[in-house]
Structures are given as structure tokens and as C-alpha cells.
Amino acid sequence: MTLDEAELHQPVLVKHVGGERSFRRRLMELGLVPGTAVKVEKVAPLGDPLELSARGCRLSIRKKEAKAVDVEPVHA
DSSP states (O other): OBGGGSOBTOOEEEEEEOSOHHHHHHHHHTTOOTTOEEEEEEEOTTSOSEEEEETTEEEEEOHHHHTTEEEEEOOO
């Protein structure tokens, strides 16, 4: 599953960050590295961008960018 498909407020773990090299680097600098827990906190009214929380910070990325991030649900 990809990050754009994650349910609101449900934690997921980042498995892989895809896309172009510069894009991957930017997301990893923001803290979206494999093994990181992330939650989709809000979605803009028109569905783009997504507001995420990761490592105690909030960030926004476009839905297109979220499609390049593979995630898996966190099992409690």
C-alpha cells in the first residue's frame, strides 16, 4: 500500500521511498525514512495536499508524492 492510501489517524510504517533521486532525498531529509511511523493527520478539501505527522513534526506533501512512499500498517 502507498501513503496516499493510508487511513486518517492510523499509524503506518514507511517501507520504501521511491521516485527520482532528488525527491527521495528531500523526503528522507524531512524524516520519511524506512522504519519511521507516520500518520496522515489531515487531507485538504480538494484531496491535495496531505498533512502528515512523523517524528513529532508535521509536514505536507502532495498526493502524487505520497504515491511514491510504500507503507505497511502498524500492528499493535
